[in-house]
Amino acid sequence: MTDVKVLYETSKHGDLHEQVESILDKVVPLVRETTRLELPALVEFRIITPDIWQTDSEADLTGFVSRFRARRPRWQAPAISLVERVSLGHFRKVAPLLGGVLVMGATTAGPAERSQTMLVPEALRHSGVLSSPHYLTQLVTHELVHHAQNLATHHREVWATEKPAALLRAGSIKFLEEGHAYWADQEVTRCLFGEPKDVKDATESARSDIYRDATKDKRIARMAPSRDIYKEGLALVQTAIETVGATSINRVWTDLALLPTKRELKRPELWAERLQRAH
Template sequence: MTTQFQVEDETGRHDELAQQIEEALIRVAPLVTPTTGLDLPDGVNFSIVTVDTARATMSAATANLLHIYRGLVPRWRRPFITLSSAGLLRLQHRRTQVLCEFLVMAATTTVPETEESVTTVVPEALHHNGILTDNRYLTALVFHELVHQVQNRASRHRENWIANQAMTLLDAGGINVLEEGHAFWADQIVSRELYGTPVDVRDAPTSEQYRNLTRSRTRPTVDEYEAGRLLVASAVETVGLRSFNQIWTDHRMLPTKNEVAEARNALASDRPTPPRRWASRLERTTSRRPSSAD
């Protein structure tokens, strides 16, 4: 079945942006499977939204995760989950104004009713992050989020993991590093193929408001995206794409805290070396099978 692309402008004010996103999707979609070894979903959905809608979408996604998690834990724990959920959602709602207007350019979530992925795009955040200054940045961003939709299809929106490891819903740890690192690893490969050099959206010229905001915020000493990219690149190089992609259906293959920590330490060192713990474990537990995807 041919993948259907739907780009919706819920704001009614960004027709040109919607067209740019659709053109980027058409351009990069054929590169997803050759790069990742994963199939596109039947439908790819992008939605241009206001800051308020983005906030509501993030809150709804968290509420849905909490609801699923509550159903998975023993009955005696459920009242505690319900009690803590309200506080967590209030805290998130307070934080999301700044996140959605300045920091989170796009976010891929699951629509509970259809179990499809949707990427919400916030024009204000694109502006403050400089994404609209060069079509290369927008293309790289679109491909990155498209990979997240592909990941969701492969892991059945994490259902393949949470049935045996429910806590991954709320304390994703290595899953977040895996998913972001995998998408970053892939978008760097594709942007190099398209433009001759990797395109990192974080290199785009940001607005003065963005710089003033981030100047006062504490930044992590280690780049999670880059650490995740190192982790994924080492694993793929060691076991090949076909064996690596077994991870989307097997929670036992997820990187552990120690394996993620090795990637962070490798990135923070003066002379970074590829992290080996996770790759070595995958090599021991999977058989490398020659394929065109490797």
């Protein structure tokens, strides 16, 4: 049984609270059925201001680095702290553009086994998410899948014993997490609306001029990954699920050896074949 809590921590877009609650009521059972993953006993979504988003996102980043530092030799601590300071400095420069305009949703580690999803109404409006209830449904579903992933991996702790870098958002893990959530949100929106819905299909008119200008900002452009995490991640996960099924693919959340390699990211059929052999 999963309880849902939607916290309203801003004075704007008062109807968003009810919309998110209504969507969660519909998609919680569908996410569980689609992914074959359990959800936490409490699912928490927060509707917040850009300032709160920045503060809590910093805390999430610092938490990941602290857990990573604790697993590395003590002599590496100064170098890790330097990287943390540089990363936080860069983050603070672009945070107003990210939290207030570009980031549609962010799920971070919460207390105990829980996660929390942060939604900023201003960013949802600028990005076009609020232009259609279908897009908001996709976003809520996508972030809800991250709650299930985090529960399965204990916020990546199941991998971190042997691979401390798993605690940082790098490597094939990000492709796996985002590709899996993308696959699930497409399946759930297909079930609800007869066809998958993707906010990437939003017309330019659904996005504000502020959003379009922000995407052209040089600081944001430098942050953009060289590869499409969502598209490549979806190809990876979809190929594997078509081969071994959603239940079998879930073993990756508790088995470091099953994480896809760099070569398998480029050739998803190889990862599917390896999962099949392991099965």
